[in-house]
Amino acid sequence: MEVSKQEIMQTVKKEGIKFIQMQFMDILGTVKNVTIPATKLDKALDEGIFFDGSSVLGYATIEESDMRLKPDPNTFVVLPWSQNNLKTARIVCDVYDYENNRFTGDPRAALENIMGVARKKGWIFNTAPEYEFFFLMPDEKGDPTTRPSDYGGYFDLMRDRGDNVRKEIVTYLDAMGFEVEASHHEVAPGQHEIDLMYADAMTSADRVAMMKYVTKTIAYKHGLYATFMPKPIFGANGSGMHVHQSLMTPQGKSAFYDPKGSYKLSKNALYFIGGLIKYARETCAILASSVNSYKRLVPGYEAPVYLSWANRNRSAFIRVPAGREARTRIELRNPDPAGNPYLQFTVMLAAGLKGIEDKIEPPEPVEKDIYRMSAEEREALGIESIPENLGQALDHMRQSSLVREAFGEHLFDHFLYIKGREWNEYKSQVFDWEIQHLLPAL
DSSP: OOOOHHHHHHHHHHHTOOEEEEEEEOTTSOEEEEEEEGGGHHHHHHHOEEEEGGGSTTSOOGGGOEEEEEEOGGGOEEOTTOOGGGOEEEEEEEEEOTTSOBOTTOHHHHHHHHHHHHHHTTOEEEEEEEEEEEEEEEOTTSOEEEEESOOOOTTOOOOSHHHHHHHHHHHHHHHTTOOEEEEEEOSSTTEEEEEEOOEEHHHHHHHHHHHHHHHHHHHHHTTOEEEOOSOOSTTSOOOOEEEEEEEEOTTSOBTTBOTTSGGGBOHHHHHHHHHHHHTHHHHHHHHSOSTTHHHHSSTTTTOOOEEOEESSOTTSSEEOOSOOGGGOOEEEOSOOTTSOHHHHHHHHHHHHHHHHHTTOOOOOOOOSOGGGSOHHHHHHTTOEEOOSSHHHHHHHHHTOHHHHHHHOHHHHHHHHHHHHHHHHHHHTOOOHHHHHHHTTTO
């Protein structure tokens, strides 16, 4: 349902809102913000506001720095923890360049474009992310440490600060209309998960951006540090962001369901899976975008390493959960919450649509534990691996016409440049493990 300017202004007056946070996201997924007094909102909704794009990572150069934020009225929410004279609302903005054209370097624009391609085919792309994170204890200076906030395990019923903080986050998300499906303690100490209900991918990405902000804000309020770093603790499970996804018709019918199809999946569902698998290496740098992401993507920690799909097997790259009819969906398991959700959803949809377009048949599902297979067994089944590190993933992306077309030249080139610098700096470091094991021996 579209939200009108009049409805927003009425809410601002009724709720006594004093400030508006105009939010957008840089190329790596960091939420950016410009705060205006509520008295300036009327004009901002009509004209947007100007900002310096040259100071935002991956946006513009100094010569083309004047950019404009235009609010999307459908994203307006009141921040329920803000009170009294500081009562604040948030609105997500689209980015335009100095000539008032849609800025091609805005990650939200890339997702908008690929969703438009799907709509022309009669489909709405829906996603439901399960995002994991850690609560860590800060030191006396307030800086994060690797000491977890608790020592609970999977589904443990804890009565510590971490558990209560998670419940408070869920309360605020529900108050903003984000429809949390479930939350629980995850496998690792101090690790938690919050799952959102299905929404179209744009709404879902907007919510992920807000979820990160809410999680960090409420954790800080309780003296904890929330991190979306994929693998902050050695020897423990890392944090992923499994993404459930489906194509739906405007009438609410799943394009992935066929009662007479294999596994009750339609040909489009199988082709979508085929596309995700075929282009997995090319999209991996976006879905797992940090050098640290590949510390999570190793055997033994329930993270996908091998390119396969299954109905039940949780070691697979893609899992098809049990629900059918309108609930038919695909769960992609290699994304993590450190990335940019707009770009992540963009490459997922691009790969899936390409699978449908080219009728890419997926391999047979593998229901055995792939981690326990020998290399020879995996080779016999045609099971290949995802990239082992960010450098390999960037090499695959650099050759990808699929990602280049989905992103456009600006996003594609800037992402490779920024992440290439990260990889080059990382691989030149000398780590403690090398000093401890190699210095005495060589």
